[in-house]
Amino acid sequence: MTKFHMNRRGILKGAGAGLVTLATPHFFTKGAWAQDFCNNPTGGTVTFGLNLPLTGTYAEEGADELKAYELAIKHLNGEGDGGLLNVLKPSALKGNGILGKKVEFVTSDSQTLSDVARAGATRMIERDNAIMITGGSSSGEAIAVQSLCQEMGIIFMAGLTHSNDTTGKDKRRYGFRHFFNAYQSGIAIAPVIGEAYGNDRRAYHLTADYTWGWTQEESIKAATEALGWETVAAVRTPLGAGDYSQFLTPVLNSGADVLILNHYGNDMVNSLTQAVQFGMRDRQANGKQFEIVVPLFSELMAKGAGENIKGIFGTSNWHWALEDEGSQAFTKSFGAAYGSPPSQAAHTAYVQALLYADAVERAGTFYPPEVIKALEGFEFDGMGNGPTLYRAEDHQCMKSVLVVRGNENPTSQFDVLDVVQEVSRETTTYDPSIFGGELGSAEPVPQCT
Amino acid sequence: MTSSMSRNDIILFAGFAAVVLLLPILATPFGAAYPDLLQRFMIFGIFAIGFNILFGLTGYLSFGHAAFFGVGSYAAMWSFKLLSLNAVPALLFALIVSGIFALAIGYVSLRRSGIYFSILTLAFAQMCYNLAYSVLTPITNGETGLRMAMSDPRYLDRMFFDAAPGMPVPSLFGMSLGGWNGFYFSAFFLLATFFLAMRISNSPFGLMLKGIKSNQNRMNYTGFNTRPYTLSAFVISGMLAGLAGALLVVTDPLAGAERMRWTASGEVVLMTILGGVGTLVGPVLGAWIIKYFENIFSSFNANVLNSFYSFLPDGVREVAVTISSKFVGEGWHLSLGLVFVLIVVFLPGGIMEGARRIAAWFGRMGNGSKRASEARAQPAE
Numbered sequence A: 001m002t003k004f005h006m007n008r009r010g011i012l013k014g015a016g017a018g019l020v021t022l023a024t025p026h027f028f029t030k031g032a033w034a035q036d037f038c039n040n041p042t043g044g045t046v047t048f049g050l051n052l053p054l055t056g057t058y059a060e061e062g063a064d065e066l067k068a069y070e071l072a073i074k075h076l077n078g079e080g081d082g083g084l085l086n087v088l089k090p091s092a093l094k095g096n097g098i099l100g101k102k103v104e105f106v107t108s109d110s111q112t113l114s115d116v117a118r119a120g121a122t123r124m125i126e127r128d129n130a131i132m133i134t135g136g137s138s139s140g141e142a143i144a145v146q147s148l149c150q151e152m153g154i155i156f157m158a159g160l161t162h163s164n165d166t167t168g169k170d171k172r173r174y175g176f177r178h179f180f181n182a183y184q185s186g187i188a189i190a191p192v193i194g195e196a197y198g199n200d201r202r203a204y205h206l207t208a209d210y211t212w213g214w215t216q217e218e219s220i221k222a223a224t225e226a227l228g229w230e231t232v233a234a235v236r237t238p239l240g241a242g243d244y245s246q247f248l249t250p251v252l253n254s255g256a257d258v259l260i261l262n263h264y265g266n267d268m269v270n271s272l273t274q275a276v277q278f279g280m281r282d283r284q285a286n287g288k289q290f291e292i293v294v295p296l297f298s299e300l301m302a303k304g305a306g307e308n309i310k311g312i313f314g315t316s317n318w319h320w321a322l323e324d325e326g327s328q329a330f331t332k333s334f335g336a337a338y339g340s341p342p343s344q345a346a347h348t349a350y351v352q353a354l355l356y357a358d359a360v361e362r363a364g365t366f367y368p369p370e371v372i373k374a375l376e377g378f379e380f381d382g383m384g385n386g387p388t389l390y391r392a393e394d395h396q397c398m399k400s401v402l403v404v405r406g407n408e409n410p411t412s413q414f415d416v417l418d419v420v421q422e423v424s425r426e427t428t429t430y431d432p433s434i435f436g437g438e439l440g441s442a443e444p445v446p447q448c449t
Numbered sequence B: 001m002t003s004s005m006s007r008n009d010i011i012l013f014a015g016f017a018a019v020v021l022l023l024p025i026l027a028t029p030f031g032a033a034y035p036d037l038l039q040r041f042m043i044f045g046i047f048a049i050g051f052n053i054l055f056g057l058t059g060y061l062s063f064g065h066a067a068f069f070g071v072g073s074y075a076a077m078w079s080f081k082l083l084s085l086n087a088v089p090a091l092l093f094a095l096i097v098s099g100i101f102a103l104a105i106g107y108v109s110l111r112r113s114g115i116y117f118s119i120l121t122l123a124f125a126q127m128c129y130n131l132a133y134s135v136l137t138p139i140t141n142g143e144t145g146l147r148m149a150m151s152d153p154r155y156l157d158r159m160f161f162d163a164a165p166g167m168p169v170p171s172l173f174g175m176s177l178g179g180w181n182g183f184y185f186s187a188f189f190l191l192a193t194f195f196l197a198m199r200i201s202n203s204p205f206g207l208m209l210k211g212i213k214s215n216q217n218r219m220n221y222t223g224f225n226t227r228p229y230t231l232s233a234f235v236i237s238g239m240l241a242g243l244a245g246a247l248l249v250v251t252d253p254l255a256g257a258e259r260m261r262w263t264a265s266g267e268v269v270l271m272t273i274l275g276g277v278g279t280l281v282g283p284v285l286g287a288w289i290i291k292y293f294e295n296i297f298s299s300f301n302a303n304v305l306n307s308f309y310s311f312l313p314d315g316v317r318e319v320a321v322t323i324s325s326k327f328v329g330e331g332w333h334l335s336l337g338l339v340f341v342l343i344v345v346f347l348p349g350g351i352m353e354g355a356r357r358i359a360a361w362f363g364r365m366g367n368g369s370k371r372a373s374e375a376r377a378q379p380a381e
Helices: A010-028 A059-076 A115-128 A139-152 A182-197 A211-227 A245-252 A265-277 A299-309 A326-338 A344-362 A368-375 B007-020 B035-058 B064-080 B087-109 B113-133 B155-160 B179-202 B206-212 B216-221 B227-251 B262-275 B282-293 B301-306 B312-327 B328-347 B350-367
Strands: A002-004 A045-052 A102-109 A130-136 A153-160 A175-177 A204-206 A232-238 A258-264 A291-296 A311-318 A378-380 A388-391 A401-406 A417-423 B004-006
Touching: A010 A291, A045 A059, A045 A115, A059 A102, A059 A299, A059 A326, A059 A388, A102 A115, A102 B179, A115 A130, A115 A139, A115 B035, A115 B282, A130 A344, A139 A175, A139 A211, A153 A344, A153 A368, A175 A344, A182 A211, A182 A291, A182 A401, A182 A417, A204 A211, A204 B155, A211 A232, A211 A258, A211 A291, A232 A245, A245 A265, A258 A265, A265 A291, A265 A299, A265 A311, A311 A417, A326 A344, A344 A368, A344 A378, A344 B064, A344 B206, A401 B328, B004 B007, B004 B179, B007 B179, B035 B064, B035 B179, B035 B206, B035 B227, B035 B262, B035 B282, B064 B087, B064 B113, B064 B262, B087 B113, B087 B227, B113 B179, B179 B206, B179 B227, B206 B227, B262 B282, B262 B328, B262 B350, B282 B328, B282 B350, B301 B312, B328 B350
Parallel strands: A045 A102, A045 A130, A130 A153, A153 A175, A204 A232, A204 A258, A258 A291, A291 A311
Antiparallel strands: A002 B004, A311 A401, A378 A388, A401 A417
């Protein structure tokens, strides 16, 4: 066999030259479309990228969000009964798509994992030309995808994310959140549980170990300590743990008389069920009845936890049984389409899709900096949470928050939560500067490939 | 190492380089020609080649390679945060840190072989994962993952120039490394890794490793001390895993603990076995197939299936959509599992064995036996 003589330097040189040659066209095309922006829809359609956990800890919320997005897109295209299009005030939506373009969507399973969520969002932006990314059921995901969207110059309409960081220390100019946050939960729930359980309680926190759990623990701790409660301990549990007995056993001998579960989705269903199996709700501690509080609640979780949820306090962004016109309209069209009332995750997903479409109509263009301007400081009503403001300083919606309680006598399988109190927007509004963080700039718009 | 390469090696390398650099065109019919996925093709290709240097050559099956991958990611991210946005120091730092980790873990684990070695590496990797996930959260930011912030110090950059406005992104001397630039950047490293693996496999060092694989006792009896060789292979392989992890951070600046989980370690084993253990091209092919399934198959939803089967009449179409929807979308693991089972049962040497069989078949059909010489690589035992 012949031996071919070549040295490493030659190969490296060759490879380098090849690389430069191949990369050249990209350097020239870059910036040639200075007026253009990432995924500018030029045809008759526009694509939403739905990034949802269809598997993993928060899969149920993800599935419900997907239904809501499909419904919202139908309504935007003028199909179905129009849903909340009829009650949004002020509204620029015409029911003929967005700026006359038919809305389509692509999906991606984020598996409740940040890495996967980013890969999915990138695929929808780079390959499927999504103009906007929306969805997510975990704050870890939401924050990861939000910073990706800022780098790509794509607007991100967050779905279910409750961490203070999403619109606090990790806020981004291209990210918007309709859902409320842990800080607002704390403001809303503290007076109610203070009244029900008294002001000299000793609380034990079990916290999901990621951004949402951390900020909720901090916010609830601050709010309850302001009442005069004492925090005995705050223990972090891994996300998706399944078995909580090793974390629950120490609670019994800790001298605490309230257990606060900073868990969500299946985690909360498991930890609450196990806490009840430990007999915690039948216990007396420090001469008082032992109580459990779940600061963030949803109907899906309540259904999952069944009997155990009865009488337990929590907060919600929205509830289908609200009496206002918007809530009624949404519950009706969601029920007609899927045969069950929508969850709060579905509601926030639906509203986010509509608000984005409306902002594009008002801006008259898909150009992200203009859409961002249209959303910032936007005051609207009719979406089920009363008058709402998309605050310009941190892209957080300011609206009323619900304090809910597990229904003692449910009349149907969906009637699992009672609304105890609707805490007004004035009460839950806070100073955006307390969490720090910086939005960054909208322009120049990053050019995706 | 000699500085000469056989003609076959040069052809193989040139062919591989051509395929890699033309991927943006070649992958178009498969719906995979977008930068993010191709970057992953490159990065996991490096990971799998590195893994194969250990598993394919010495036969030591490490079940903890994701640890080095994750360590490389975190190291690169800290370099971006503390030193510079330039990718070069980040990659160097990641190589050094993952090398140190590999040296420490390898030194202990390589005292045993076979299943005990696998379990030791698995245990170390799970320890690293748990440390990253819930103990060392100030360094790793736990489940949320580590990201860059505008307020990071970046001492090296600040010595030369002021911070640019806007979000920081990794760069190569001012050239952004997102999108296609990121692809070519990682492609360069994949080719370099491939070249390295080719040279190792043909070198006396590589022969020594293969000797260890076929009979380590005999090697010991003939007077060789095999441990320095296995340890070097382990460290090289760990450093390549670290390089891959760092490249993932360069192209997509987020470092999360989940990429250190045991499933990630298992994935690279699957990639290597699927493609062909001990072959040069096999692990890369395996990595590409798994990443393709993960990113593309998982994106097929009912809409896509409906339009795919649009040629069928209504009733039949619904049945077809219902059946195939179990295998795509959320069910992509199922299809991947089927492919894996089929390959292991019918082609124990992986895809490369399939390629060899086809080549041999063509060789018999034609007159020459030239093609058979291409199939030099060793199949798994």
